[in-house]
Amino acid sequence: MPDSPTAPALRNSPDGGAAGPGAQAPAHDAAWKADAYAAENSGQYATAMEALALAGAHLHSGGRFADVGCGTGEIAAAMAERHFSVAASDGSLSMVEATRRRCAGLDVVAEHQDAHELKLPEDEFDVVHSSWMLHWLRDPATALQAMARAVRPGGQLVLQWSFGQPADAGFPMRDVLDEVVARPAWRARLAATPLAMYHHPVEQVRAALAAQGLEILLEERDIVVPGGRDPESLRKVTRTTAFSAQADVLGDDADAFIDEALHALFASGHANVHNTRLIARRPESGDAAEDAQAPALVRPFPQAVGILEVVATESLTPLMRRIVLRGESLAGMTVDQPGEIVTLIWPAEGHREIELPEPGKWRFAGGRSQHTRNFTVRRHDAANRLLTIDFFLHGEHGRAARWAAAARPGDTVGFGGSRVHWTPDPAARWTLLVGDETALPAMSAIIATLPDGHPVLAVAEVRDRAERPAFEAGTARVFWIHRDEREPGVGRALEDAVRGLTLPAGPGQVWGAGESLAVQSLRRHLTAERGLPKSAVSVLGYWNRPRGSAAS
Template identity: 50%
Template sequence: MPVTQSRTESREDHSEAMLDSALEALMQAGVHLRSGGRLADVGCGTGEVALAMAECEFTVTAYDASPSMVEATNERCAGLPVSARIQDPRTLVLPEGGYEVVHSSWMLHRLGQAHDTVRTMARATSPGGLVVLQWTNGGAMYDHPPHQVCGVLEDEGLEILLARDDVRIENAYGPAGAITGPAHAPGDDGDRPAHAPGDDGARFAGASADAPGTRNVRVVARRPLRSSKLARPAPRSSVRAFPLSVGTLRVVSSERLSPLMRRVVFQVVDAGPLPIEEPAETITLIWPAPGATRAVLPELKRWRFPEGTGRQHTVNLTVRRYDRASGLVTTDFFMHGDDGPASLWACGAAPGDEVGFGGTRVHWVTDPTAEWTLLIGDETAVPSMAAILEGLPAGHRAIAVAEVRDAGEHVALDAPHSEVHWIHRGERPPGEGRALEEVVRGLDLPSGRGQVWAGGESLVIQSLRRHLLRERGLRRDEVCALGYWSIPRTRRATVSPPET
């Protein structure tokens, strides 16, 4: 669901916008496709990013120069794999190769000299690891030109995946499926990253990341995987702006694919070709706010809406098939049975009906080195599993484990040349029980490098991820496990939590 914020100019709103931007940068870097790992958050403030990343299965070490910020982070993240520590960013010490992700938003501009700090963050990335940085140039901030920061990263052996200096910080709401964190409590200083002891705090009094003359920078860099005797092509990077296409989709046809799945084919009306590079990319559908007749579309390359836009309903949907020549987009709606707006709309969708969209976002990156593929999911993930299976090369070993209500749902996963293990849930509510994990535990997985993708209820996915990484011993870059939905809080107390 989208996160809606008021459009006032209060300190809390500005803090929230900067938090949203930090989480957006991590999402754009593809952190949502990683199965946890170790993450360093440098200049952690009061711990909102650390909390969000810990809830995405990362083990987080948070650093800040301010003891009060470190105390607030440890308090906010109590019970989660987060450790906050006091460190002066000017003399930052991080373990070399110690992290899969090193993140810092809105801290570098408080340092008069940032090259040593950037160099330390670069050296802290493990092979395949990411550095995600944001800072502000201009105004009352210290300037650090992007090309200089990128030069330091490249000197340390990293490749630049993204470098832009036009990031806007403003109040807006993000697309469904984005990494989200809790709102700031009144009085938090989330918009004021702790400066290094001895910095002139007065220099930054009243400084704002959206003040006239300022430019906000976002840089994403990656440390290449170590070369081996086997020359293996690297997976394509998932780093790209979102959305790269916005416009209107018009219903061409709608049919009942199975008792719980409805197929809707759209025509792209007023936008160019969708930027689809991988199977199972997701598109965000946008319905008008109550009382409005048309959806308001976001800006290209930035999920930002015009001032005063009311709360619109959005939903992420897998692109089942896409015909670039005709502009036809095939999607499958799982009918949750919860009278949700998307399900109700899909039930009544008729040729000529229209809906806004922004797209697309990568949820699967093909690994050309994988010798076999394992796909795991419930009905919400079946369209993605089907799209991925269709994109695999002929002769590739593919195994799918799918939990559905009954045999009537098999048609949604048409995979004649794949090994499919069906689990029939029956009348058991979705997301309850451990049937998916039990079947996966019983699989005799092939040898060699694999690629595993899983999607479903978040608690189920957490437990599956732990099994695959800890017990099966698969590498983190072989596993992508995504929480597609969560059991309502009213039911969570009755569901056994995954083992830790």
């Protein structure tokens, strides 16, 4: 039976279930085959990225990132590409080797570590992440303590694991699987290969993090991992995860055992693996009560979904069009920070219906049925159910721009929102903003929230002088770049202008956005050449210029 809720250690009896991108191999390391594992676990990777996106601005700000139970390196690579310096670890040598291959040339160091004895430098990381690893540990106390202590003040711990149901819910899945293993066909053959996953109740994990000084920002239960639910898909994924050791022992009979196990679980009604998510933060001040007064930057996304109707349009400039949208669902949306974004949804050609996501689930249908794009919230009026968005008219460079150019009152669009994209640093003595027209709404929103007298430098690229009114610059000192006949997103004019600036003394903060390739070396200049901390520099690729193919 499971340990009681008051047990001093986080440990329970083993059971089977779904694993994810951070599989912490138990005693059967040879059973983890990295290639097969990676091929069957894209849903776990997607859910891990979903959890990290819920951490808001951290996904974009760069800094130090720890990935505990790194699996085959998808998360490590993704975060390195987002300008993090990554320390990855896994208990499986084959997984570590796969991570090193995947992350070759990236700022990733992958090490072989048993999480039962996990060691991480304290107060080091902006984000510590572990998805689908904790349930492999008989006693996760050491790992939880090491991960929590590794989070620097202001940093976050993003944690997902299976079998996180409360202690008083018990662990009935274990009894079902034990009955299958005890059947004559399997009992003797699997006697030396017990199922090796464990129940760690959410309240015990939460208490372990709190004991290390972390505050819980978000708790979600029964997270759904995308993927096939047909027998063949389930057989494949459990063969590479939950039943990998048993599959190696049983050989050609492995599928028969797995089918029996899955059938028994579904027949009993105990197939739910209770995937659980916690996001926790170390308070910057050391005073959790004082920090609790700060805005909630981590929250389920989308908070609100619905259909919006165009109620007004205005041409701010020849290439910037403001659209005001109204919808009852906007009353339930919170916008705390400048530059927050919403996702707008349009049906694809030949489709009429919009498929809205489920609140809090981060799943937007796409592909052939509909299109989604992210946009900055320019203004949000919850009382009057109004949302203002400024659209840069890329012309043929995007479906959203074509829709915005033709939008008229009465037209409709779906939405889900909002989420934090950047948070200002109250300790910054100055701010540098850099971007092309797609960045101007966020730059304007940021300037509007900065304290009076705060020095702001802005580098803004537009087509010509007629586009300047699209930027509400306030008292910022603006360095204008006119593209004239040059195509948007071509060249390094933004970076060259920043190179020519003399930045103010003291700690500052930088926010920038534009075409992905055009801004990719700007961050390197600011961090490597200027020596600004990575955590102070957020430079984002907002759009992609078509390269040899039709615009998407």
